[in-house]
Amino acid sequence: MLKNLVIVESPAKAKTIEKFLGKDYTVRSSFGHVMDLSKKNMGVDIEHDFEPKYEISADKKKLVSELKKLAKDAELVWLASDEDREGEAISWHLLNALKIKEAKSKRIVFHEITKQAILHAIENPRSIDKNLVDAQQARRVLDRLVGFELSPLLWRKVKPSLSAGRVQSVAVRLIVEREEEIKNFKSTSSFRTLADFRLKDSTAKQSFTAEYGLKFKTAEEAEKFLKTQIGANYKVNSVTRKPAKKSPAAPFTTSTLQQEASRKLGFSVANTMRIAQRLYESGLITYMRTDSLNLSEVAIQAAKEEIENTFGKEYIKTRRYTTKNKSAQEAHEAIRPTYMNRTGAGETREEQRLYELIWKRTIASQMSDAKLEKTVVEISSDKAEKNFIAQGEVLKFDGFLKVYIEGSDDENGEVKDGILPDLHTSDILELLQMVSKERFTKHPPRYTEASLVRKLEELGIGRPSTYAPTISTIQKRGYVVKETREGEKRNLRRFILKENEVKESKVTENTGAEKAKLFPTDIGVLVTHFLFEYFPDIMDYNFTANVEKEFDEIAEGRKAWNEMIKRFYGGFHEKVEDTLKNAGKYSGEKLLGQDPKTGKNIYVKIGRFGPMVQMGDTDSEEKPVFAGLQKGQSIETLTLEDALKLFSFPKNIGEYEGEPVTVAIGRFGPYVKHKNLFYSIKKDKIPATLTLDEAIQIIEEKREVERNKIIKVFAEDEKVKVLNGRYGAYLVIDKQNYKIPKGTDPTTLTLEDCYEISKDPKNMPKKRSFKRKK
């Protein structure tokens, strides 16, 4: 007979805790939520106080029946899911799904996985907090209602298979709006003047840079100013020294880890989470989905010891960080190494780099401030109205900077405060050179995955467990694309005063280059405008924050959850019905002009399959002709000329091997068609001007690849082939693919071996979850 069954959310956690608790305790994991709303009829009975219809999630059925058996045998079941809204609901669902009597169960919580914390929790059990569960139900039902009423509305009014939701739609809005800001941004330029000085009549050769206190609007002004400085006298007017300090950043949360890994290691948000998961499962770091800045007392002590041993006592300054984030639930610790004295860990290079980042950030957070001395020197010219200013910074004590400097998203490379020579008031200076260079103002930066996460967190939208999935959803729906774009060269003007002469020189700089930035698509823009027009409340950046306040009131027992939902749903549902009935199709249609040959109208708009051009009117007798836009083309920038090119396909460009060769554009981009076979045209060729020779080359290249694909064929049975694919060798029998078991050399397979392989169901490829219909 089982004495104690403890259920936590994560299996890695279960393993650790089992060690602390000894053999009277069996620790299992629920793998997160085990129940969810049914997908049928909203999963909510709207007529009867929004009663939720829960069911055991399909992928948890087996697990639940196992847990149920264990729970039945156990004397006592300890529900140890996380101490937050979702965790409370998980415990409540477990109670229901496992059919545990409440008297036989105890609810316990802990914020850190230390023996002390767990034993303390066991000694202080409580019962399930139904108010907190209700707050979760309100959250869950609200998200379901919003998502499952708005999405079908989009299917009807914009395009099938789209989606909308409290979190994703606002995420897309941020990107769409940022793009609009960028489009409306007018870049202006000004001239910034930097002078290099040196102490006159001194043996010290060290030069330093100072900036003139005025920027010039035009090249003429800049040039004129430099000319006035020929032969001018410079001296130090004043020197101000001020002590300053820098403090370390707090330990990592999910969001800050994603940002730093993006800035410093170039990891995507999903990649960071995948690698962190590996480190967590290997027991190297604490839980990676957290919004807490807390470190356990044990961890702080270990960090202190590590700092003392490696850097010395003067580098220690233990600190407790408190979150400013109102939506934080702090069910876990901050992300930190499990063992502070382990300076490196991880199997792959990626794991090692992420681990090192976490180690450094955590250690630095418990180190002393860096002490600096900031110096500001004002320099006057006897021929200029304003002064020149030089700023210097000297590090007096490095403190935490010894191990960690936080990254920055700032793209404007400012002149770094360097080290200044020892200067005093009235010192006479010698001018080495003076440069006035044009600088353009920069548009607000596009979001990266990580900076979008930061913004969402700032707005209190989404949770640590959903940042990465949200980013992937909005890309999967085609609202947003992550792209790297090359910049353009831009000419700048620059004037140099040197040896009593002012010369102009041209400089070019690269501008507008973007690396892995998020751009809205036509569909993203259209859906955002649609939702913003009809559902401004839901698209409001404060919507989540406002409903969170109500969830808190529910959690405190001051409000009934279904009352809150009822109040929200009334107006919302009415608006949905009204839009369904009264709003027309939302296609973003735009008249581009007329076809010069036929005079027919040419439109660009979003159709069932995405952006397209249309020649002729829908209500005319003749059916209009359609053509889809190509990758990289956009409704917003498409010209009449572009549209006419799209209508020129399919185009016959000649004959090869006695059969016609045509060029066309399909769902997957431009292609060459020959003898009923398709050959896609790569990006480096422009389909509109593709010659027959180029087409033949494409055909022959593909044939060559096809030939190399075959590893083995059998004369006895032509249907059986061993082929080389993207993921290595595989077997095909009569159009059905099979995996070849690991450790088998594909070149040695006999026909009999192949039949054997095809009989084992283990070798069947997994069915794709969604198959596109014709």
Added chain:
DNA sequence: CAGTGAGCGAGCTTCCGCTTGACTT
């Protein structure tokens, strides 16, 4: 994978938040 955009009107898509594997042609 491969040219769709329609007049039958099937049957499908979809939310957020909590967890890991499965496994790609």
